Amino acid sequence: FGLEAGSWTNAHQPIFSVDIHPDGTKFATGGQGQDSGKVVIWNMSPVLQEDDEKDENIPKMLCQMDNHLACVNCVRWSNSGMYLASGGDDKLIMVWKRATYIGPSTVFGSSGKLANVEQWRCVSILRNHSGDVMDVAWSPHDAWLASCSVDNTVVIWNAVKFPEILATLRGHSGLVKGLTWDPVGKYIASQADDRSLKVWRTLDWQLETSITKPFDECGGTTHVLRLSWSPDGHYLVSAHAMNNSGPTAQIIEREGWKTNMDFVGHRKAVTVVKFNPKIFKKKQKNGSSTKPSCPYCCCAVGSKDRSLSVWVSFGGKRDLTLNGLGILVCSMDGSVAFLDFSQDELGDPLSEEEKSRIHQSTYGKSLAIMTEAQLSTAVIENPEMLKYQRRQQQQQLEQKSASTRETGSATSVAGVVNGESLEDIRKNLLKKQVETRTADGRRRITPLCIAQLDTGDFSTAFFNSIPLSGSLAGTMLSSHSSPQLLPLDSSTPNSFGASKPCTEPVVAASARPAGDSVNKDSMNATSTPAALSPSVLTTPSKIEPMKAFDSRFTERSKATPGAPALTSVTPTAMERLKEQNLVKELRPRDLLESSSDSDEKVPLTKPSSLSKRKLELEVETVEKKKKGRPRKDSRLMPVSLSVQSPATLTAEKEAMCLSAPALALKLPIPGPQRAFTLQVSSDPSMYIEVENEVTVVGGVKLSRLKCNREGKEWETVLTSRILTAAGSCDVVCVACEKRMLSVFSTCGRRLLSPILLPSPISTLHCTGSYVMALTAAATLSVWDVHRQVVVVKEESLHSILAGSDMTVSQILLTQHGIPVMNLSDGKAYCFNPSLSTWNLVSDKQDSLAQCADFRSSLPSQDAMLCSGPLAIIQGRTSNSGRQAARLFSVPHVVQQETTLAYLENQVAAALTLQSSHEYRHWLLLYARYLVNEGFEYRLREICKDLLGPVHYSTGSQWESTVVGLRKRELLKELLPVIGQNLRFQRLFTECQEQLDILRDK
């Protein structure tokens, strides 16, 4: 066989693990880095082909990650190849995923010129083990990830929902040093220093059997005990067993866990066993007849005697011969060797289908696993369902190819942020970056975000222009089904030949003798003084000080004064700033605090002399900046009910507050001003100008109202002073002294004779043809001017403001004439005209929102950008769920319940607000969550309501539309979502059929 040495694989640090990517194009190594653990992803082709190795254009190292704080003991690719899990001495498991849009980068300060060709990012950090993580293993179909540790436990993680823990397997009384899954998913086996090998059931995560006999004689320890299960499931082969004082690899039969056979021949303890994941068959070549033999497996055994043996089992007979396969071995001397075997030696690998056929015939259909993963082997009953599943895969493929294209042009993608090249940004960064002073006078720089990370979380980065790949949920779900349904995996001979590798020293294969590296080291050492020459030449006296500097580079300063001050800065104020992602504004902290209850729209740093209306204008522009783009729906203009100046702030607040429990509710009244301007909308540009008491005609003072809409101007006069004005694209209205309210069309025609308000105006607002007036007596009225009807009639705010000293911080009138009050305590109520009730639609302190975690159900990043009244009221509370998951480790059931409750609240709130766009968004999200989590009853109820009665009946109360959306259309949108989970195929089929019947009618 051919033997090639990966002499370029690097340094002298030990490598403890290696794993080949399922598609055979790359492999990962894990081990010790300079001052951290190190995971490196390598290109496979230079290993396989000598030409590629010599070609300097073909990168050898694809990516290196030094995020692990201590030595990496194990790296494992998921079966789908999408993820890489690594575990190390820092007690952590990191799950990596390839990021597609960020260009090459280097590990700063380390090896200088080596660029990362591929970008792999940590998407999950799994913290639970209290000791070094020794081995990690993905279950078949990637539903679970298992890890074992020197804390004597094995932890089973839910790979669909990291970092959820499904089970902690306790029972070992020594360091657990190896894991292997049964290829059909019924068992997981672990081997530990306690001289036992334990097999656990995946059905209930309980111990199936503990095997100790072959290990009784074992003395001494090995770094790892990596056992392996044969791909046909028949045999489990242990590491480090003893038979007649000789080191062996024990073969354990699945049938009754018998231990009659072993691999003998190594002189020292066996540390690692690895089966080739393929099952082989071989055509007999002796003689003319070529009859295929029984399928067989082959496995490699590595030992502390620094040798490696490769074995093939012929149908379970004791006929075991040394034979060949492609194999990668890594060693403590930091080298990786590749052994290449021809297909003749190897035999022909069976396809995945044949393999699963063997599994099925041996073990029957669907065993213990009842996860979605296993469901992928279920028979698809409905052709439509199949279509959806296929389409899903198609999309995934497209996405994949798109992402590969993207990486081709990665630099250009990364190089442009918001249409500005990175170079331009860098040129002006110092001038452009936002620098403020904190309350205690310290400089604070807001960093410029140049890229988001596609960690699956919705990140709050400032720029949205960078394309993001699909959500974690989507890819994860489909990754389960793809191996079974798509026969496209590993069809190249290379990937067959290259078996999953093993670890530990193998001297025969290692290309770099240990002495070599020692030599190099000493050479470096001797030439070190010379290295200092350029600077030393001019200042020879400085050689000593250079050494003295060494400690400065590496020793952390003992105390960092100023840091306590940092933490003492009022957390609430700081968090608020962060929450709002306010980048453009500086606010003195004390002011912010004093007004922190009046939401984000209170302009505080402005001089007090400015008029209130002007302030509002400013607020609007600030808001636009904050969102990074102009809001599309200018009709939904939140009006700030805020105060004129900081000085009057407290007085105003008191006025707004409820000082006595009963009718004393009093809202602030705008004072008369000489003139003011109000911007109604920017697109189309429309503004109102008011000039009070401008002309005197016969002793009567007149006030002028001017309106300019896209250059077209009209004006009219009123007899009393105008206190406040409001406008929309349809109407302009002004409130004057003497409680008069006048309404004009957009062309300046008076629509109604003046309305007499019950008490002086506090706030006036227009949306579409709706006019809303909030009076000083805290009553609210909404009229539809076009239809000339009252929507809300003098409704008191008493019920929502009563009880404590709350103020209205923001008022909103939706397109459908629904008034919404944002209160200073973070709650928001909308008035439901049909029920005549105030409904709670948002609560900033809502603990549900804090705990809900529905990230996995988000269809894509931009879904969070769903805009509408609900989004405006609630603001973007994006990362709360994630926070929750991290801060309190809530049991999954609780998490599910809170998430459900939260999503239901959102759906109901959107419905109450009659915001069809948001209703659709939240309904789909809710449905997707139900699908993902498998809540059938609620899902069924939704479908039933959306479908309505199939056969027309007169007694039916069913409405065919909801907030202007056709329910059955919604159901059609829902179907592909339901189709994602094979568990719901009955429901899918039912709905599909009924919709078909309805369509045919």
Place this chain on the structure above:
Amino acid sequence: MAKVQVNNVVVLDNPSPFYNPFQFEITFECIEDLSEDLEWKIIYVGSAESEEYDQVLDSVLVGPVPAGRHMFVFQADAPNPGLIPDADAVGVTVVLITCTYRGQEFIRVGYYVNNEYTETELRENPPVKPDFSKLQRNILASNPRVTRFHINWEDNTEKLEDTESSNPNLQSLLSTDALPSASKGWSTSENSLNVMLESHMDCM
């Protein structure tokens, strides 16, 4: 694991007269939203003899830091020459950029700085009292020395310390595993010397 990785530091305005402000363009990446600001500092080592002569040129808070890749320019005034011993004014010294989170330093980037007279005459016969206005500062930008420290990134302080204290036992257990325990320790100084060697070769 560290939530913040420094991707790159670019030394701007280099070389430059001694009195020019220091400018570093720092690119870093954060894997999760940080609940607190990062604090960056530039420390000028006035003399190799003693930390006494260290000058914190400036400290700046950087935030808010959501998950993602970010950059900013850290500018700080030149060191106060009055605090630098005359003997150390000319020659090689060090400037350090440190970053702390919750008061814990997690990264330290060090550069050698060479202060030299540009005029040949001054170079040959340096005045006893250094003339800082004639000095040129040259930061060896190609050769950063990066040291990372393990810190607690989480809010829950007690828990991590607990696990930390149980660690020694486990370590001692492990060391019986015939591991090259030296390789698992901090071997920074030696390695970074090697790195230095390489980049100095580049200069030549």
